[in-house]
Amino acid sequence: MPLDDVILTATNVSKTFGKKTNTVEALREVSFSVARNELCILLGPSGCGKSTLLNIVAGLEDPSGGGVSLEGKRIHGPARERGMVFQSYTSFPWLTVFENVEYGMKLNGVPKAERRERAEKFIDLVHLTRFRDAYPKTLSGGMKQRVAIARTLANEPDILLMDEPFGALDAETRWHMQEMLLEIVETTHTTILLVTHDIQEAIFLADKIVFLSANPGRLKTILELDFKKGKELKSKEDLIALPGYLECEREITALMRAEAGKSKDDY
Numbered sequence: 001m002p003l004d005d006v007i008l009t010a011t012n013v014s015k016t017f018g019k020k021t022n023t024v025e026a027l028r029e030v031s032f033s034v035a036r037n038e039l040c041i042l043l044g045p046s047g048c049g050k051s052t053l054l055n056i057v058a059g060l061e062d063p064s065g066g067g068v069s070l071e072g073k074r075i076h077g078p079a080r081e082r083g084m085v086f087q088s089y090t091s092f093p094w095l096t097v098f099e100n101v102e103y104g105m106k107l108n109g110v111p112k113a114e115r116r117e118r119a120e121k122f123i124d125l126v127h128l129t130r131f132r133d134a135y136p137k138t139l140s141g142g143m144k145q146r147v148a149i150a151r152t153l154a155n156e157p158d159i160l161l162m163d164e165p166f167g168a169l170d171a172e173t174r175w176h177m178q179e180m181l182l183e184i185v186e187t188t189h190t191t192i193l194l195v196t197h198d199i200q201e202a203i204f205l206a207d208k209i210v211f212l213s214a215n216p217g218r219l220k221t222i223l224e225l226d227f228k229k230g231k232e233l234k235s236k237e238d239l240i241a242l243p244g245y246l247e248c249e250r251e252i253t254a255l256m257r258a259e260a261g262k263s264k265d266d267y
């Protein structure tokens with residue numbers, strides 16, 4: 001990958017929680033990069049440090065060793081250029097959809113006319129135009145998460161960070177959300193770093209999968225998903241029908257099983 005295409009670089013990122021005898025080594029010397037306009041997935045078994053790594057990129061946690069740079073600048077603390085969407089819905093209940101999407105821009109000093117224009121654009125993008133004046137409590141889980149996505153994108157981050165964004169949703173809503181995310185990427189060319197432990201979700205969404213092993217979290221492998229390159233995927237069915245899909249799913253399932261180290265009797 002040409003160097004100027006790299007937007008985010010993680011170099012030898014380590015993280016140990018706790019002090020003295022009571023420590024947990026969550027990450028050991030993890031290095032990877034994300035290219036501009038790429039959708040990069042952090043995947044691995046439970047407890048391998050995916051969320052910790054994403055939180056370090058977000059600036060919500062400091063690494064114990066190594067570091068992360070965005071556009072060549074070392075990350076220290078949270079900033080607007082790195083927008084985060086969590087699994088739990090984070091809209092303000094006393095504000096309408098429109099006001100929720102506008103809120104962050106208001107804090108960032110975006111002038112009113114531009115705020116309105118951007119809020120409308122991103123509400124349309126997440127298919128909530130009819131619900132712009134609704135309050136979050138009247139919306140479904142998927143709609144609330146769409147508000148969070150629109151609000152984060154409206155701040156025009158350089159990279160969108162997503163931690164299990166569809167993890168709390170039922171299977172059907174999850175598919176729709178995944179399909180919508182690919183539509184968003186196609187329209188806005190946003191660079192995304194997304195954590196999931198769902199193998200199918202990872203294969204459907206990813207340009208690249210960074211697979212972590214557990215105890216401590218280390219880089220196991222990076223999968224480029226060549227079988228998808230140049231193919232237009234609108235739905236899960238399109239993905240499953242692609243030659244190469246099953247092999248890819250089998251490879252990742254085997255990695256996951258080896259790393260989780262669980263036989264069917266260990267649960």
Ligand SMILES: Nc1ncnc2c1ncn2[C@@H]1O[C@H](COP(=O)(O)OP(=O)(O)OP(=O)(O)O)[C@@H](O)[C@H]1O
Binds near residue numbers: 044045048051197
């Ligand atoms: N604040 C913390 N204090 C102590 N240990 C922590 C803290 N946060 C995470 N850990 C530990 O670090 C390790 C990695 O946790 P993390 O949540 O990043 O993994 P994960 O891959 O995102 O897991 P999951 O898929 O289950 O969400 C785990 O052993 C976890 O218990």
